[in-house]
Amino acid sequence: MSxxxxxxxxxxxxxxxxxxxxxxxSGVVEQVRxxxxxxxxxxxxxxxxxxxxxxxxxxRDQAALDFHHKSPMMVRIAALRDKYKLRLRVERYIDEGN
Numbered sequence: 896m897s898x899x900x901x902x903x904x905x906x907x908x909x910x911x912x913x914x915x916x917x918x919x920x921s922g923v924v925e926q927v928r929x930x931x932x933x934x935x936x937x938x939x940x941x942x943x944x945x946x947x948x949x950x951x952x953x954x955r956d957q958a959a960l961d962f963h964h965k966s967p968m969m970v971r972i973a974a975l976r977d978k979y980k981l982r983l984r985v986e987r988y989i990d991e992g993n
Contacts, residue, residue, distance in 0.1 A: 900988075905946055
């Protein structure tokens with residue numbers, strides 16, 4: 896089973912893109928990708944909404960996702976989200992075939 900979470904970060908004045916850039920440059924993205932059970936962690940930019948960034952985040956199972964949510968990494972991510980004053984919308988998908 897895999898769990899995919901689509902996270903839409905929306906801000907103003909280019910803040911969503913700056914958030915994603917800082918996530919990459921600070922090494923947070925590489926650290927999340929290295930966590931046990933992470934299968935995908937990639938940012939995308941919707942062409943019709945320049946103030947939103949989409950993160951596709953996939954985990955092996957619920958236990959891996961729960962571990963990630965309890966990790967110190969989440970504190971860093973939340974701090975950056977607050978720094979850039981972003982709103983968050985989440986979609987969750989479960990693939991039972993894996």
